[in-house]
Amino acid sequence: MPAAVPKLPDDQLDALAAAYAGATAAKRRHVFIGGILLVLAVVLAAWSSEVSITKFSENVWRFPAYFAGTIPSISLATFSADVAEWLWGIKRWLRLLGDTILITYLGTLAGAIGGFVLCFLASANLVRSPAIVFVTRRTLEFCRTVPEIVFALIFVLAFGLGPLPGVLAIALHTTGALGKLFAEVVENIDNKPVEGVIASGGNWFQVVRFAALPQVLSNFVSYALLRFEINVRGAAVMGFVGAGGIGQDLIEAVRKFYYTDVSAILMLIVITVMVIDLVTERVRHRLIGMESDR
Numbered sequence: 001m002p003a004a005v006p007k008l009p010d011d012q013l014d015a016l017a018a019a020y021a022g023a024t025a026a027k028r029r030h031v032f033i034g035g036i037l038l039v040l041a042v043v044l045a046a047w048s049s050e051v052s053i054t055k056f057s058e059n060v061w062r063f064p065a066y067f068a069g070t071i072p073s074i075s076l077a078t079f080s081a082d083v084a085e086w087l088w089g090i091k092r093w094l095r096l097l098g099d100t101i102l103i104t105y106l107g108t109l110a111g112a113i114g115g116f117v118l119c120f121l122a123s124a125n126l127v128r129s130p131a132i133v134f135v136t137r138r139t140l141e142f143c144r145t146v147p148e149i150v151f152a153l154i155f156v157l158a159f160g161l162g163p164l165p166g167v168l169a170i171a172l173h174t175t176g177a178l179g180k181l182f183a184e185v186v187e188n189i190d191n192k193p194v195e196g197v198i199a200s201g202g203n204w205f206q207v208v209r210f211a212a213l214p215q216v217l218s219n220f221v222s223y224a225l226l227r228f229e230i231n232v233r234g235a236a237v238m239g240f241v242g243a244g245g246i247g248q249d250l251i252e253a254v255r256k257f258y259y260t261d262v263s264a265i266l267m268l269i270v271i272t273v274m275v276i277d278l279v280t281e282r283v284r285h286r287l288i289g290m291e292s293d294r
Contacts, residue, residue: 070263086260093246097268100245103166104228104235110167111174112224115140118175119182120208125191140183143176148234152243163244170231170238181223182216189215218287225280232276236269 072086120126122136148169155165193211202210239247246265253261 066259067263070259070266072260072263087264089249089261089264093249093265093268096239096246096249097272099163100235100239100247101232101272103163103243103245104170104231107167107170107235108174108224108228108231110171112178112220112227114171114175115178115180115182116220118179119186120212122179122183123186123212125187125189126194126204126207126212136179137183140176140179143172144180145176146173148173149238149241152238153241156242161242161244166235166238166243166245169243170235173234174227174231178223178227182220185216185219185223186212222284222287225284229273229276229280232273233269 072082074082074086118136118140121132122140124130124133127133151169151172152165155168159165159168189212193215194207197207197211235243235245236247236250239245239249240251242248246269250262250265250269252258253265
């Protein structure tokens with residue numbers, strides 16, 4: 001025979017049902033109040049930003065129309081000639097795209113080294129001095145808070161047009177971004193190896209080398225590869241202010257309304273970012289897999 005299901009007294013059931021109904025009603029009130037606050041925040045932001053729904057609805061067609069204008073006219077009868085005309089500057093654009101990748105590589109490498117050096121000083125579990133941790137963290141915040149294009153503008157004024165301002169701008173911003181990520185990884189390590197190195201008489205550098213670094217190295221490389229992918233896009237934009245790379249030709253094509261040149265350059269940038277994304281994704285997944293297998 002099946003076991004009898006115990007039943008609570010009616011007064012207890014009523015109390016539990018009332019408590020459940022009260023909790024459900026309170027959750028609904030919170031969701032309703034949160035929705036109202038969200039709508040008010042959106043309305044206030046639109047009002048302070050002088051967003052005009054009328055102007056938006058009247059001119060929204062211009063956005064797809066611009067991209068439609070960048071599509072080249074290619075027919076099957078003259079396919080090769082049309083493609084050749086569309087990609088007339090392919091040699092120059094590929095060279096500039098190569099410059100962009102090199103700018104990104106050097107900037108990311110320098111930024112990764114800077115973030116690697118500073119992340120250990122920003123980790124409270126390795127540095128006992130609150131002043132050092134505070135100053136290092138504020139330095140990293142400054143580096144990643146200032147946009148790359150602002151750094152690029154400053155360095156263009158200081159060093160002139162060319163790739164150098166782009167490299168320096170990416171390096172500074174990457175130092176702040178990777179330094180923050182690296183420090184968070186370091187602060188989540190297992191402290192037992194740290195205690196073991198300290199107990200055996202090791203100094204701070206030996207703690208970093210033998211206790212912290214083996215636990216975080218693969219994550220460091222993974223984050224650096226991810227940042228390299230992000231910086232490729234950033235380097236293309238920084239060309240707008242004369243910091244080298246393919247962005248200079250892109251902004252020139254936009255300003256002079258060379259529609260087909262815009263689409264050709266954008267296509268090259270998108271393909272490059274996609275290839276880099278696929279390659280770095282495979283490397284990152286392999287590194288993370290190696291870390292999880294340990």
